[in-house]
Amino acid sequence: MAIQTVGVIGAGQMGNGIAHVFALSGYNVALNDISSDAVDRAIGLIENNLDRQVGRGKISQEDRDAAMARIAPQMDLAALGQSDLIIEAATENEDVKNKIFASLAPHLAEHTILTSNTSSISITRLASRTDRPERFMGFHFMNPVPVMQLVELIRGIATDEATYKTLADVVDRLGKQAASAEDFPAFIVNRILMPMINEAIYTLYEGVGSVQSIDTSLKLGANHPMGPLELADFIGLDTCLAIMNVLHDGLADTKYRPCPLLVKYVEAGWLGRKTDRGFYDYRGEVPVPTR
Ligand SMILES: CC(=O)CC(=O)SCCNC(=O)CCNC(=O)[C@H](O)C(C)(C)COP(=O)(O)OP(=O)(O)OC[C@H]1O[C@@H](n2cnc3c(N)ncnc32)[C@H](O)[C@@H]1OP(=O)(O)O
Numbered sequence: 288m289a290i291q292t293v294g295v296i297g298a299g300q301m302g303n304g305i306a307h308v309f310a311l312s313g314y315n316v317a318l319n320d321i322s323s324d325a326v327d328r329a330i331g332l333i334e335n336n337l338d339r340q341v342g343r344g345k346i347s348q349e350d351r352d353a354a355m356a357r358i359a360p361q362m363d364l365a366a367l368g369q370s371d372l373i374i375e376a377a378t379e380n381e382d383v384k385n386k387i388f389a390s391l392a393p394h395l396a397e398h399t400i401l402t403s404n405t406s407s408i409s410i411t412r413l414a415s416r417t418d419r420p421e422r423f424m425g426f427h428f429m430n431p432v433p434v435m436q437l438v439e440l441i442r443g444i445a446t447d448e449a450t451y452k453t454l455a456d457v458v459d460r461l462g463k464q465a466a467s468a469e470d471f472p473a474f475i476v477n478r479i480l481m482p483m484i485n486e487a488i489y490t491l492y493e494g495v496g497s498v499q500s501i502d503t504s505l506k507l508g509a510n511h512p513m514g515p516l517e518l519a520d521f522i523g524l525d526t527c528l529a530i531m532n533v534l535h536d537g538l539a540d541t542k543y544r545p546c547p548l549l550v551k552y553v554e555a556g557w558l559g560r561k562t563d564r565g566f567y568d569y570r571g572e573v574p575v576p577t578r
């Protein structure tokens with residue numbers, strides 16, 4: 288099936304990046320969130336990011352204008368139901384995601400493909416609560432979406448071949464690269480990345496190194512583009528904790544125990560860049576370590 292219209296639910300850092308790349312590739316995008324402020328912020332960010340791409344000669348002004356014209360804010364979730372493809376990119380919480388899919392159910396067109404950008408939650412379980420597990424898939428973009436090449440494709444137990452093929456074609460049209468992952472907790476990228484980030488937080492918790500020395504070590508000693516604590520702040524500490532909890536619960540192995548310091552930061556509401564404070568404080572000119 289050829290996808291033309293896309294509904295994106297959740298206009299946070301992933302939702303804005305997903306809307307950006309789909310619009311730039313010629314898809315019509317309806318962008319939804321429970322908060323109209325979040326949608327307004329996302330549209331502003333997309334404009335800035337497209338402008339930067341124009342400034343660096345990556346895209347033309349015409350491409351930028353056409354992409355912006357293809358993005359429509361849509362506060363009515365029901366109106367997304369007629370889209371060819373829906374990408375749920377709301378908060379990493381299974382209840383939130385189930386409620387979104389339940390609210391959408393009465394409004395869906397027969398052919399609509401449902402996907403979730405979840406970082407960790409079982410696709411089979413999310414799909415089983417909908418009326419179309421065969422047309423449901425994990426569609427996992429990486430942050431920042433306009434820059435990162437990979438999209439993980441995760442089939443639930445019931446996902447049909449036509450759905451998989453349609454999404455693989457979409458990834459091609461976006462100019463990105465797909466990797467298939469089986470439906471186990473946190474799939475591939477986060478199964479490997481998140482325990483490393485959690486271990487970096489344990490390294491801080493146990494006093495082995497400071498925020499600065501841990502990040503410098505991995506940047507200069509292992510050539511990572513960002514240190515693990517900087518990356519955790521970039522992803523969002525609430526999302527990191529949610530992923531560790533899914534790994535811990537789903538694989539029942541203590542090696543996935545979330546670091547108590549990560550829990551404390553989330554309890555404080557210090558969620559990283561999105562709240563201006565996490566392992567770094569971003570409120571000044573330059574980020575300052577908080578430990
Ligand atoms: C949690 C999950 O479920 C899965 C995940 O996503 S895990 C997270 C995966 N992501 C990562 O690991 C990111 C690691 N970090 C990086 O790769 C790099 O630090 C980075 C690409 C984010 C920034 O790179 P940098 O060299 O420090 O910065 P900079 O030169 O300013 O940016 C490089 C490019 O990215 C663009 N960019 C940077 N941040 C951006 C953002 N938030 N949105 C859009 N574009 C962005 C810049 O415009 C620039 O584009 P051009 O090459 O077209 O000029």
Ligand SMILES: NC(=O)C1=CN([C@@H]2O[C@H](COP(=O)(O)OP(=O)(O)OC[C@H]3O[C@@H](n4cnc5c(N)ncnc54)[C@H](OP(=O)(O)O)[C@@H]3O)[C@@H](O)[C@H]2O)C=CC1
Pocket residue numbers: 296297298299300301302319320321322325376377378379380383387404405406407427428429430521522523526561
């Ligand atoms: N951060 C990352 O690096 C990556 C995240 N992901 C996944 O993408 C998803 C989104 O993450 P991210 O963008 O970082 O999160 P954010 O916290 O930046 O954004 C989530 C957005 O979803 C909104 N939201 C919450 N509930 C609903 C709802 N019922 N209907 C519509 N919108 C809702 C939130 O609104 P409010 O703030 O008002 O609650 C917020 O605007 C998660 O599943 C996450 O695991 C995947 C890859 C990378």
